[in-house]
Ligand code: PEP
């Protein structure tokens with residue numbers, strides 16, 4: 396029977412495909428597609444882990460004290476039987492063969508299948524054996540994590556490699572940003588998660604992949620089963636499981652329509668973003684990896700406004716990239732952008748972007764109760780000065796090869812500004828002493844904490860430019876965890892407090908003759924284009940896939956008319972409704988033919 400699940404729309408469009416469930420587990424499980432040549436090796440790796448665990452159980456049983464309760468020995472026998480049961484590892488081997496999952500993923504996927512079977516058992520005693528199965532799998536996963544890691548995934552594979560012609564869509568309770576990164580350029584054509592908010596980092600990476608996604612769908616990973624046919628409506632935030640033929644046909648039609656619309660918009664790619672009254676607007680890209688550069692250029696970006704460098708630090712078991720590796724990555728990003736400016740943000744680890752497996756002091760940020768308010772971003776960098784200076788040296792050296800702007804996340808106070816500047820000066824001295832060439836950089840501050848927006852003159856004194864991180868500015872102004880779907884309905888970019896901070900930041904930066912840009916998700920949402928233009932913003936940084944839609948709005952805008960409406964919008968109790976009305980009145984209707992001659 397068809398069911399509908401509602402969540403939050405985070406990435407537009409329609410995806411139709413077969414569900415691939417990624418199970419959540421108490422052990423941190425890497426999810427990678429292995430190379431077909433590694434299938435036998437991966438199965439052998441899994442069986443070796445089984446042998447290790449079996450031996451552990453046998454040793455435990457052998458070493459049981461003579462007076463141990465008889466149930467304990469019986470329990471170990473059950474665990475031994477479970478770990479050797481074909482229903483677990485035989486079926487997991489099939490996942491490896493047919494879907495090319497790595498061993499950890501295959502074992503946890505099979506646990507999910509078996510756990511559901513246990514849940515459906517009539518007999519309470521047998522139903523409770525699910526806990527034993529989970530414990531056995533946890534041991535297996537821990538054993539796998541101690542052994543040789545899986546082979547590296549292959550990029551750009553398609554669903555046919557996985558035993559079927561249908562597209563695949565990913566369904567999970569949660570997907571860590573690091574996992575999302577490894578799914579980038581993989582086979583999936585859509586994502587659904589139980590948790591997450593619209594600007595959680597998982598949603599942001601989904602958007603950067605430009606595929607339909609719904610987050611905060613609560614029970615989705617319990618209601619959907621492996622291989623179910625599902626529709627993801629990324630515009631409405633709706634997931635339809637097992638749709639009827641009529642609904643399926645309707646969505647296939649909408650899918651074709653949205654593809655047509657995209658290819659129509661793509662024709663605006665190389666049209667300069669200039670408003671009707673001749674104001675030039677800079678549309679630049681948010682990227683996660685140097686490899687995203689060519690896609691940004693292809694989408695018409697005139698530079699990079701936000702390279703989230705922390706993604707270079709993920710998926711490496713907590714081993715941080717050294718100076719050479721970072722230098723090479725930043726240099727590649729600069730070269731990929733062919734002389735256009737590249738804004739690289741220093742590492743923003745913490746909150747919903749934890750680093751796996753870090754030791755001692757580096758782990759502190761994960762231990763706090765509320766990581767969004769904890770040792771995050773510049774706070775972490777300043778607490779690890781040698782790591783911070785390593786990154787600054789790599790950035791300064793890469794600036795020798797092209798225009799780099801360094802952007803510092805989450806600054807809130809004068810003291811942090813002073814320490815940041817000292818570290819930068821120190822990094823320059825170190826490079827001079829070592830005789831290594833480096834280039835000039837512009838230095839920018841992210842304005843994403845209300846304290847920074849409210850004391851902007853201090854920032855304008857020390858920095859060449861500011862970039863407003865609206866995702867965090869909204870989170871910290873409204874005290875709404877951006878990654879928590881339970882409060883997602885309260886996360887409101889239209890809140891007058893947010894709009895006032897935004898407007899005053901843009902206004903003061905312009906008055907001081909400093910560059911100002913917005914790089915949060917608001918910049919890429921066409922619903923805000925007129926408002927931001929009206930506030931005086933001329934630099935928007937967003938995922939490459941959003942550039943064409945925003946450009947279309949820019950081409951139709953007259954900033955003089957918009958500017959006259961902005962104060963009225965801000966004075967209203969409901970700025971969202973007022974903006975639709977007032978900006979519509981200020982808009983000039985442009986015949987489509989005129990727009991297309993601009994192409
Ligand atoms: C922001 O907070 O708006 C921003 C761009 O940074 P991030 O989303 O990476 O926190």
Ligand code: MG
Nearest residue numbers: 843864866867
């Ligand atoms: Mg931020």
